[in-house]
Amino acid sequence: MNIPCNSCQARKSPLCSVFTDLEIEDLFQLAHIRRIKTGAYLLHEEDPVRQVYNVSSGALALERLASNGAKQIMAFCYAGDFIGIASGPSYSVSARALKPLTACQWQEADLQSLYKKHPKLETRVHDITSRVVEAIMDQLFVLGRKKATEKIAWFLLFIETRQANARGYTSAHKSRSFKMPMTRVDIADYLGLTVETVSRAFSQLNSKGMIEITDKWTITIKDRAALTALGDYTSPVPGRKG
Amino acid sequence: MNIPCNSCQARKSPLCSVFTDLEIEDLFQLAHIRRIKTGAYLLHEEDPVRQVYNVSSGALALERLASNGAKQIMAFCYAGDFIGIASGPSYSVSARALKPLTACQWQEADLQSLYKKHPKLETRVHDITSRVVEAIMDQLFVLGRKKATEKIAWFLLFIETRQANARGYTSAHKSRSFKMPMTRVDIADYLGLTVETVSRAFSQLNSKGMIEITDKWTITIKDRAALTALGDYTSPVPGRKG
């Protein structure tokens, strides 16, 4: 049978990569492909948990809104990221598309039977959850203990490797400059800052020669050592627990 | 057989409560009881993941240290909390005892065979991980988007319900005043503030009549409505996903 999985950007993602071409047909049979345009929401925080998703292409922001209107972005998601697992009755975050998005959608109810048939799926889903914990803890540290420019330095290195990985699922291409899908406001809402502060920090890193801003979405890291020192960034260990 | 589980504070915790008295013997057979005194570490962030723990009594802070000496506390743990699951080769947080601690320790290697024998254990462990994600997201929101006094107001309500739950595993006793195990420094390191700011916020809430500080560990909530409004605190939904 001919399924689009093998040309999918997420085929080598943590979720799909554990399955053979034959096995993944099982998953694909139950999946529905969702397409969302920029700015639209894939899901809302107060929605009951009925579907789960694996991003095929595009980018998302997982965010939460306060009653006073303040927004906090919890994560940025790329191709290969798995979304929708929650511990309560509702997703506790909303997922907003930063670029036109494609995602595989499964009914949460189907997940249980898929777990039965493919036990490694369950293991993998939970492994992904553990990784989420690590990632959010990193972010927690950054929000609580870093200054504005340090946050931005950390963020740039973080996003760069993050996107390199997402792209790496298909082809490992190495370049010093990269394009971000999120606006300055998004970055501010992710790091607990204001737009103005984010903008100033970008300008500062730019004038100090650590980065170069080609257009506002495209950043080149000129002095990685300095940026790493400033952001105290340690790239994630690829190792898995034994 | 006579095992201490039935008099354990964690017997009704998310982990242990799913097992019958008979089943829990299986778990207890493989467990080793660890005792740690105040200020000592149960585990260090750079340690390889070989053991997992379920807290029986006492309290812990899960913390991470930066190279510059800054500390960020990721969570406070009480009786019934499960610790030690990681996605990488090392725990990425250290666990420091805030009070004399007792915990059940299992070898990580034994966990897999226990999962085999008791599938609901695995489900429950992963359910716990999902809850951790929710909890840290709440904290992220607070760190990123609240002011000092709002953080403290939120923290007090949070810790109060948190401890009421932990106590509730044994006996549901309802009181307006509660005793915290952590110092002002710990609170500061949890909320991304300094000790002085924490202290000032306590004084301010005290003088405004929202709380009463009996001794520095014992807090009484005098005006719950005002405190809730200030901290924008919404108590967690007990509901579970279907």
Next chain:
DNA sequence: CGCCTACTTGAGTCGAGTCAAGAACCGTGG
């Protein structure tokens, strides 16, 4: 009783937020 640590309070500084204006960019339509 005295020491040590934890906490509180005050004074001054500085970083990030706020408010406001202007520049760059984007899509749309003439």
Next chain:
DNA sequence: CCACGGTTCTTGACTCGACTCAAGTAGGCG
């Protein structure tokens, strides 16, 4: 092709909240 309006980004001036530094108080324990 350019004019236009809206949005996003940048920059400046000012304010204020939280940090820093410093002193002093309160408990806990030998």
